[in-house]
Every structure is written in C-alpha cells, then in structure tokens.
Amino acid sequence: MKFKLVDKYAYWWPVKVSVPDPDRPGKFLNQTFDMKFEALSKSEADAMSDDFMRLESDEERVKQRDNMLYRICKDWRGVQDDDDKSDVPFSDATFAQAMQWSWFRTGVYVAFSESLAGEQARKGN
Template identity: 30%
Template structure:
C-alpha cells in the first residue's frame, strides 16, 4: 500500500567515526537519527545539480536537508539536545559529520554512496 500524501520529514540513521580518546590509533563509531526534509523530485534534483557543480560543501548540503535529530546528547551524555541552527552549526564543526549527514540523505534516497 502507498499513501500519496506523505509527511514533510523522515528519520534516517547517520553514522561516522572519530578518533578514540582512550585508544590511540583506533576509531569509535558514533551515530544519531537525522530528520531529513522529504524533498520532491525537482527539489532533490536541483540540490544534486548544485552539489555536482561544486556550489555546495557537505556542510551546506547538510544545512539544506537536515530539519532535526534524535539521539544527539548534551554534555551530560543523557539529555537529548534540542535541534537549533546554533546547535547544528556546532555539530557541523565536528570532523566528518557534515559528510555523514550528506551521505545519510543520499542513502535514504536510494543512492549507493561508496566510501572514499
């Protein structure tokens, strides 16, 4: 079954690795659920065209498609961090996160993204 009218957003997992603070030379996997904008075909293609023309960085791409998140925690490691433009800017300063958000969006659209 299919319902033509769909919600304007959806959740998709985002995963990335960061250096392990306790084990030099090792990485730790991290992740959260991204709330992506459900772009229609035309808006999606325009975004891809702009990206292919190198007019958008991964972080700018992430700003265009991300509408929220869950499982991003405050410093206490327990409290869910509310989504805001300022918190998104802070998140996007973490190495590899902008790329992971962009990759997650593309995977959610059925595009296979190869690891470089």
C-alpha cells in the same frame, strides 16, 4: 501499506558517526543517532544540481553541498551533551555546531545517501 502522496516527505534515519577516540590513538568511537530528513522533490534536487554544476571553485561546491544538509536535516534524536546527562535539542545553532566536525558531516551524508538508495542497496543486492 498504501503509498501516500504528500507535499513534503520527512522521515527518521539512523546516522553512524566514527569519532576519533581521544584515549586510543588511531582508533575510533562508533556513535549513533537518528536524523529526521526532509526529502527533496525532483524539481528542487534538479535545481540544486544545476546550481552546483555552475559553481567554479571547489570551495563554492563544498559550501553548496553543506547548505544542502541545512535544507534537508530537520531534527535529531539521541544526541547527548558532553557529559552524557541530557539530550541536546535540535536547533539551527546546535546543527551548525555539529557541522563543524567532518565526521558528523560524513555520517549525515552517508545516511542520507543510504536512505535514498532503497531497500535493495540496504540488503547489499
């Protein structure tokens, strides 16, 4: 396949989330869904990094890091409601709701990092 030069590059990537099991203390439920990421250009990533380095408090850094997810996460598929009966559509409100849970944020951060690492990292080389 030939390389395509585009203005914005968006792609689907699997996200794995380990949620505490409400029925088994100390155990986790492994859940998965797909997230559509929009890659940051080098100039945008550099600007965000520069802004991040200028922040003085850990609280500001956490907020900035979370804001990056709002910028790069554009859609999801495979996210179900609490009754497992229907898909939850992606929106600013549903994404903000999911962002309240540390395991969701962690899963998305890991997935995005993996998507940037390339084929060799995926294979463990």
